[in-house]
Amino acid sequence: MSARRVRLRREAWGFAVGSTCFLVGAFPFYAEWAGPVVVGVTFFAGSIFFTLAAFIQLSLSGRHVPKRGTNQADSWDWWAAAIQFVGTLLFNISTAAALAAAIADPERLGAGWRPDAWGSAAFLVSSVFAVVATKDRGQLWDRDARSWHGTWLNLVGSVAFGASAIGAYVVPVTDSLVSAFWANLGTLIGALCFLVAALLSRRVIDEAPDSLASAG
Numbered sequence: 001m002s003a004r005r006v007r008l009r010r011e012a013w014g015f016a017v018g019s020t021c022f023l024v025g026a027f028p029f030y031a032e033w034a035g036p037v038v039v040g041v042t043f044f045a046g047s048i049f050f051t052l053a054a055f056i057q058l059s060l061s062g063r064h065v066p067k068r069g070t071n072q073a074d075s076w077d078w079w080a081a082a083i084q085f086v087g088t089l090l091f092n093i094s095t096a097a098a099l100a101a102a103i104a105d106p107e108r109l110g111a112g113w114r115p116d117a118w119g120s121a122a123f124l125v126s127s128v129f130a131v132v133a134t135k136d137r138g139q140l141w142d143r144d145a146r147s148w149h150g151t152w153l154n155l156v157g158s159v160a161f162g163a164s165a166i167g168a169y170v171v172p173v174t175d176s177l178v179s180a181f182w183a184n185l186g187t188l189i190g191a192l193c194f195l196v197a198a199l200l201s202r203r204v205i206d207e208a209p210d211s212l213a214s215a216g
Helices: 003-025 028-034 036-060 072-104 113-134 148-167 180-207
Strands: none
Touching: 003 028, 003 036, 003 180, 028 036, 036 072, 072 113, 113 148, 148 180
């Protein structure tokens, strides 16, 4: 198996584990059973796996910074990966802030909301760029690095994360969430979409001939 293929598999597993953490953390039953601090740890751990996977995607899988002569598919693909990486760093900040707040005051709401909102926006922009890149998948540096079902699932997941961020905003006047229902459901749906996309990506990588993914 080529070195590039191994990196793509690690990337897929990183996103899969991170998505699973967000999926589990969003279940109300888990929150009631585990408590705010453990839920905060779960989300923070998930964000770390997201960042590790995004770093592999951007820097190690074989993508190169666009320059003069780079085809448009590769340019969109690189920008999608770069913006997603920034988004994962913002999720690191937001989940760390939420965890710290849970440790200090388990009843506190809305900690880390601003980086969470920006992280969700970054994921949405990244997903749109990835969909555009996949339109010319045959021109990508590695056609197995993106798939139409993966990019569209990630787009749906990013929209759901955006809905979650809106629902998680704490209204100053009432000191309550805009919508606890959408804060949880958006995270759950988004994480599920990201998880399925990562697993499908892993399957595509495993089934593709090694000749299509030369060593990086």
